[in-house]
Amino acid sequence: MxxxxxxxxxxxxxxxxxxxxxxxxxxxxxxxxxxxxxxxSLERNTRTDVREIKALLPTTEKYYPEQFIDLTKGVFIGLNEKREPQYIPLSDWQKQHADVIGTTGAGKGVATGLLIYQSILAGEGVFEMDPKNDEWAPHLIRKACEDAGKPFYLIDLNRPEYQLNLIDGITAEHLEELFIAGFSLAEKGEAADFYRIDDRRAARATAQLINENPTATIRDLFNSDFVQSIAETIKGFFGKIEELALLN
Known part of the structure; x- marks a missing residue:
């Protein structure tokens, strides 16, 4: 108790x-x-006025980034508050993703250009798609390619004329493999495999045309007598190569 x-x-x-x-x-x-x-000044969980947010950000330093580029130290990303260069180890840069985020006019394009420039110098293959059509980016990338001894290609999707031959220098065997892979013509263990036999035959015959004309484009192959002759009999392959020919 x-x-x-x-x-x-x-x-x-x-x-x-x-x-x-x-x-x-x-x-x-x-x-x-x-x-x-x-x-x-950057206290969280408090209201801020977006018109005054710039006052809370670090001041922009003017300098020439090229003098700090040294791939033996890593990828140069900028200066700290003491104007000391900051680097990301090249091995880390090559195996990670990165987002460049900032307000309008903050310098995202400049920062991205600097990173791309160094990536090219490091031997990386770089593909840039720019929907805003930056005026200076192509010149910067061209300069990086020249410094690195790499080829540079610029494709302007706003231009209607032919700019790039997608199958330049390709062999017939390689082109046949690309047709089969790109058009999904390989056997998949389905009943539809039977109907893909004719498509694969058409892919093989079309690819062989490259032996007769090594400089042919996809559009040239599409306009060939053979491909035009299968428009009604092998519609699957014909329709796919027709769509691809529009890219020329």
């Missing part, structure tokens, strides 16, 4: 203490913590 009395007493005291601690002590502890924590 005495044991139960002690147990109940401690339970009641514990509940009362927990209630008092939550309602009285906890707010006082939070106030003390806020007084001890040093506030910064």
């Amino acid at each position: 005495i044991l139960w009395t002690i147990l109940i007493s401690f339970t009641v005291v514990g509940v009362i203490f927990h209630y008092v601690a939550r309602r009285v002590l906890s707010p006082e502890i939070d106030k003390l913590k806020r007084k001890m924590v040093k506030k910064t």
Whole structure:
């Protein structure tokens, strides 16, 4: 009986203490913590005026990044507040993804160009798709390719004329493999495999045309007598190569 009395007493005291601690002590502890924590200009969980956000950002330093490029140290990404160059190890840069985020006019294009320039110098193959048609980016990438001894190709999708032969220098065997893979003509263990036999034959015969005209484009192959002759008999292959020919 005495044991139960002690147990109940401690339970009641514990509940009362927990209630008092939550309602009285906890707010006082939070106030003390806020007084001890040093506030910064970038304090979280507070409202800010987007028109004044620029004042909270670091000042922009003007410098020539080319003088800091040294791939033996890594990929140069900028200067710190002490104007000391900062680098990312090349091995880390080559196996990670990166996002360049910033407000309008913050220098995202400049930063991206700097990273692409160094990637090309490091021997990386770079493909850039620019929907905004940056005026200076092609010149920067061309310069990087020249410095690295790499080929440079610029394709302007706004220009209607032919710019690139997708099968330049290809062999008939390689082209046949690309047709089969790109048009999904390989056997898949399905009933439809039977109907793909004619498509694969057409792919093989079309690819052989490259032996007769090594400089032919996809459009040339599409306009050949053989491909035009299968328009009604092998519609699957004909339709796919027709769509591809439009890219020329």
